Amino acid sequence: MDYAQLASLADQTLNDELRQDARAFLAEQHPADLAMHLADWPVELALRVLELLPLGRQAEVFGYFDADDQLTLTEQLPDERLAQLFTEMNADERADLFAELPEATQHALLRRLKREEQEDIRRLSAYPEETAGAIMTTDFVSLREHMTVQEALDSLRAQAPDSETIYRAYVTDDIGHLIGALRLQNLIFARAGRRIAELVEPDPLAVLVDSDQEEVARHIAKYDVLAVPVVDADNRLLGIITYDDAMDIAEEEATEDIHSIGAVGDLDENVRDAPMFTLYRKRIVWLVLLVFGALFSSGGIAYFEDTIAAYVALVFFLPMLIGSAGNAGSQAATLMVRALAIGDVEMKDWGFMLGKELVIALALGATMALAVSGIGIFRGGPDVAFVVALTMLIVVLFGSLIGMSLPFVLQRVGVDPATASAPLVATIADAGGVIIYFGIATVFLGLPAPGSA
Amino acid sequence: MDYAQLASLADQTLNDELRQDARAFLAEQHPADLAMHLADWPVELALRVLELLPLGRQAEVFGYFDADDQLTLTEQLPDERLAQLFTEMNADERADLFAELPEATQHALLRRLKREEQEDIRRLSAYPEETAGAIMTTDFVSLREHMTVQEALDSLRAQAPDSETIYRAYVTDDIGHLIGALRLQNLIFARAGRRIAELVEPDPLAVLVDSDQEEVARHIAKYDVLAVPVVDADNRLLGIITYDDAMDIAEEEATEDIHSIGAVGDLDENVRDAPMFTLYRKRIVWLVLLVFGALFSSGGIAYFEDTIAAYVALVFFLPMLIGSAGNAGSQAATLMVRALAIGDVEMKDWGFMLGKELVIALALGATMALAVSGIGIFRGGPDVAFVVALTMLIVVLFGSLIGMSLPFVLQRVGVDPATASAPLVATIADAGGVIIYFGIATVFLGLPAPGSA
Numbered sequence: 001m002d003y004a005q006l007a008s009l010a011d012q013t014l015n016d017e018l019r020q021d022a023r024a025f026l027a028e029q030h031p032a033d034l035a036m037h038l039a040d041w042p043v044e045l046a047l048r049v050l051e052l053l054p055l056g057r058q059a060e061v062f063g064y065f066d067a068d069d070q071l072t073l074t075e076q077l078p079d080e081r082l083a084q085l086f087t088e089m090n091a092d093e094r095a096d097l098f099a100e101l102p103e104a105t106q107h108a109l110l111r112r113l114k115r116e117e118q119e120d121i122r123r124l125s126a127y128p129e130e131t132a133g134a135i136m137t138t139d140f141v142s143l144r145e146h147m148t149v150q151e152a153l154d155s156l157r158a159q160a161p162d163s164e165t166i167y168r169a170y171v172t173d174d175i176g177h178l179i180g181a182l183r184l185q186n187l188i189f190a191r192a193g194r195r196i197a198e199l200v201e202p203d204p205l206a207v208l209v210d211s212d213q214e215e216v217a218r219h220i221a222k223y224d225v226l227a228v229p230v231v232d233a234d235n236r237l238l239g240i241i242t243y244d245d246a247m248d249i250a251e252e253e254a255t256e257d258i259h260s261i262g263a264v265g266d267l268d269e270n271v272r273d274a275p276m277f278t279l280y281r282k283r284i285v286w287l288v289l290l291v292f293g294a295l296f297s298s299g300g301i302a303y304f305e306d307t308i309a310a311y312v313a314l315v316f317f318l319p320m321l322i323g324s325a326g327n328a329g330s331q332a333a334t335l336m337v338r339a340l341a342i343g344d345v346e347m348k349d350w351g352f353m354l355g356k357e358l359v360i361a362l363a364l365g366a367t368m369a370l371a372v373s374g375i376g377i378f379r380g381g382p383d384v385a386f387v388v389a390l391t392m393l394i395v396v397l398f399g400s401l402i403g404m405s406l407p408f409v410l411q412r413v414g415v416d417p418a419t420a421s422a423p424l425v426a427t428i429a430d431a432g433g434v435i436i437y438f439g440i441a442t443v444f445l446g447l448p449a450p451g452s453a
Numbered sequence: 454m455d456y457a458q459l460a461s462l463a464d465q466t467l468n469d470e471l472r473q474d475a476r477a478f479l480a481e482q483h484p485a486d487l488a489m490h491l492a493d494w495p496v497e498l499a500l501r502v503l504e505l506l507p508l509g510r511q512a513e514v515f516g517y518f519d520a521d522d523q524l525t526l527t528e529q530l531p532d533e534r535l536a537q538l539f540t541e542m543n544a545d546e547r548a549d550l551f552a553e554l555p556e557a558t559q560h561a562l563l564r565r566l567k568r569e570e571q572e573d574i575r576r577l578s579a580y581p582e583e584t585a586g587a588i589m590t591t592d593f594v595s596l597r598e599h600m601t602v603q604e605a606l607d608s609l610r611a612q613a614p615d616s617e618t619i620y621r622a623y624v625t626d627d628i629g630h631l632i633g634a635l636r637l638q639n640l641i642f643a644r645a646g647r648r649i650a651e652l653v654e655p656d657p658l659a660v661l662v663d664s665d666q667e668e669v670a671r672h673i674a675k676y677d678v679l680a681v682p683v684v685d686a687d688n689r690l691l692g693i694i695t696y697d698d699a700m701d702i703a704e705e706e707a708t709e710d711i712h713s714i715g716a717v718g719d720l721d722e723n724v725r726d727a728p729m730f731t732l733y734r735k736r737i738v739w740l741v742l743l744v745f746g747a748l749f750s751s752g753g754i755a756y757f758e759d760t761i762a763a764y765v766a767l768v769f770f771l772p773m774l775i776g777s778a779g780n781a782g783s784q785a786a787t788l789m790v791r792a793l794a795i796g797d798v799e800m801k802d803w804g805f806m807l808g809k810e811l812v813i814a815l816a817l818g819a820t821m822a823l824a825v826s827g828i829g830i831f832r833g834g835p836d837v838a839f840v841v842a843l844t845m846l847i848v849v850l851f852g853s854l855i856g857m858s859l860p861f862v863l864q865r866v867g868v869d870p871a872t873a874s875a876p877l878v879a880t881i882a883d884a885g886g887v888i889i890y891f892g893i894a895t896v897f898l899g900l901p902a903p904g905s906a
Contacts (some may be wrong), residue, residue: 030656032676157642166638167620167679185619188641189610203483221704223485224697226620226679243696244677250700251674254707255791261714262787262875263780270797271788276809280816283784287817287849288824290780295828297772309765312758319750319883322772327716327743327876331736334715335724338708344723356729363733364740371741375748396740422715422875423780430772 001025003037023052035064043076059088070097083112092137095124132216133209136230136239141169145197149190164242168227171200178237180204206231209238214253220246257341260418293427300434307438307447313380314441317388322433324368325395326426329403333420336407340417350408361400365393387444391437399429454478456490476505488517496529512541523550536565545590548577585669586662589683589692594622598650602643617695621680624653631690633657659684662691667706673699710794713871743876749884757891760900766833767894770841775886777821778848779879782856786873789860793870803861814853818846840897844890852882
């Protein structure tokens with residue numbers, strides 16, 4: 001059997017034999033693959049296939065769907081079945097889904113759940129988005145320091161089925177304060193009579209519940225840990241965040257930065273599945289803002305209209321000059337935005353980076369000036385070549401320094417540095433470039449100064 | 454004690470008491486934090502502090518340094534001490550470092566290592582860069598299917614100290630063919646007399662040794678596994694790749710894509726520490742290429758010089774029109790580059806995405822046309838407003854479709870789609886925009902056709 005056959009089967013009433021064939025096929029599939037295929041199917045078909053699986057596995061597959069696919073599926077699920085699924089789902093995944101559900105469904109669902117599950121869902125879905133609290137799970141294993149190794153192993157065995165990982169266990173005192181962490185590896189190779197207090201690693205690398213999710217992901221990557229515990233201000237253990245969540249967050253944050261650099265607003269969905277109006281909205285805001293930004297370039301051109309009219313050949317060089325300023329600026333901004341995001345560069349490096357950029361941009365500008373002066377001589381003689389080369393040197397410098405500084409400035413005033421998009425930097429560099437170019441041309445080519453006519 | 458005090462101590466000859474204080478402080482630090490601080494210190498100082506640590510911990514800290522910091526440190530290490538460090542380092546990390554060492558150091562080093570270590574290093578460092586082989590480690594645990602649970606646990610205990618993880622063990626037949634995987638969790642809770650063959654999970658999600666590292670990272674993220682086994686074409690187990698490597702690769706690949714989108718060449722180093730000449734090289738190539746790309750815009754302007762001379766006011770709108778084409782194109786390219794990189798969109802979606810982009814770009818273009826026609830009426834009357842609005846609609850459509858398609862075209866011809874940088878797309882959109890703008894203006898404003906004078 002393959003997925004295509006499965007789809008055609010799911011469409012008919014199955015006899016026992018076919019049902020068994022389908023179940024055998026499903027049992028061999030990884031839940032991630034199953035979710036990937038089912039996501040492309042019509043909802044009713046996907047639900048019929050899901051129904052063939054044991055409940056625990058249904059929840060597992062369900063956890064691999066995208067947020068929007070999950071929502072679509074839940075709309076078709078009877079409340080009773082949704083409640084069953086919720087009972088089996090990971091605590092962090094179900095809290096995320098719960099937060100997205102319509103209020104009526106939330107109520108219907110909560111009424112059908114056990115009290116402790118209700119509370120768990122309410123608590124987890126109450127944390128602000130993109131914080132440690134919002135992404136942590138309460139499915140972790142905790143041990144007490146007075147336990148023996150044997151008691152701890154027994155406790156782990158009991159907790160294992162409901163836990164995301166038992167490879168790192170967290171040790172608390174009797175009222176839930178986090179004391180340390182313990183690797184399963186150290187536990188199973190220890191003598192059965194030893195106390196947990198002797199084995200515990202004192203610094204469990206905890207994060208605060210209100211930490212930014214990006215910070216948490218970097219924390220996990222930096223220390224190469226499987227999971228980090230999440231605590232409140234009193235050091236009480238609230239949950240854990242595992243490496244696979246950290247990977248998802250890192251991917252999400254990189255996507256956000258990349259979109260930002262390309263002047264696209266924050267897009268949570270897959271670009272293939274996102275509604276067209278959403279994509280329109282995420283793009284039009286910056287396009288309109290930038291067109292008004294371009295008015296500064298236009299203003300510069302209007303100001304120098306007489307210069308241009310007297311020497312129309314100058315317009316020939318305009319695209320390459322302002323283009324180069326924008327390109328050098330985009331490069332500098334891109335380098336800084338990423339370096340700030342992954343922590344390669346920090347606020348305190350601003351001065352150092354500015355000095356470095358000054359030297360590099362001068363070298364870039366000089367090379368570009370050389371390249372463009374050749375075209376200048378060919379097109380307009382030595383005078384024009386001089387003006388064009390000098391302009392190139394200055395606009396590349398200008399663009400680079402703006403591009404490099406803007407992400408720092410934004411970060412300083414509390415705005416995401418990735419807002420310093422390539423188009424934004426290019427627009428600013430354009431406006432500066434127009435004024436620098438025609439200003440230099442007016443001076444060196446003996447053209448009428450603006451307004452002198 | 455803190456890091457500042459440690460630095461001042463490391464500079465002097467230590468008496469026993471101070472040395473012990475320093476050691477006590479060091480013992481409390483996470484190797485990742487130690488490496489981070491020592492990387493900023495003068496090399497001799499860092500080496501003196503490293504020397505205070507037990508050899509195994511030295512190797513651990515060393516493994517957390519950046520590649521270039523590792524190289525700098527090794528230059529100052531006597532061959533004998535370097536050999537000791539190598540013996541303790543993780544197999545994958547030392548192979549990476551080995552590949553970077555000067556040939557003379559490689560020879561001196563190999564002579565001092567045991568035969569099996571020599572072979573391990575030679576083999577691992579021989580795999581092509583950015584493949585599964587180059588990033589895998591040989592420090593994994595393997596079990597045989599005929600073992601009992603008790604035998605397997607004993608074997609794990611023996612292998613544990615040299616392994617990157619024992620939470621996933623791999624089961625092979627007697628000549629090394631991969632049969633399946635086993636979670637430590639399932640092993641420790643199984644009856645001691647059961648056979649491994651009964652517990653093994655048959656599909657260990659293996660990757661081929663010559664797979665691209667990006668693919669491997671996505672594989673690990675998709676299946677949420679701690680580690681994946683790496684096999685050759687005959688399904689022989691060669692090594693494993695763990696989630697922390699996958700996180701590093703994902704970060705590296707995202708950085709590469711971001712730089713590419715900003716038209717910066719592939720930069721392996723931290724932008725703060727990278728030599729200025731390296732940064733110059735990574736930027737100048739694209740800047741020069743793009744300036745020649747801008748010649749097409751200039752050519753367009755030269756072609757329409759008479760049109761421009763007859764109606765200089767048209768230049769006023771040039772920046773916002775070609776800027777908008779470039780911005781819309783940058784947005785589309787950025788969305789596609791990222792979607793292709795994370796697998797949200799595939800080659801087969803090209804047609805679908807093109808249709809979607811057509812609708813979105815028309816909506817964007819219409820909105821922008823409206824915005825700019827206001828400025829057009831104010832600045833040049835209804836005729837100019839009409840020309841400017843029509844141009845805007847067409848150039849936004851043109852820029853968007855180019856920006857959307859270019860990443861697909863590049864991927865199709867085997868070039869990294871991220872080469873479709875915002876500046877490249879903007880340059881192409883500029884050239885098209887100039888011709889479209891002045892072409893429309895010539896037709897609708899009754900201006901002299903180019904060459905008609």
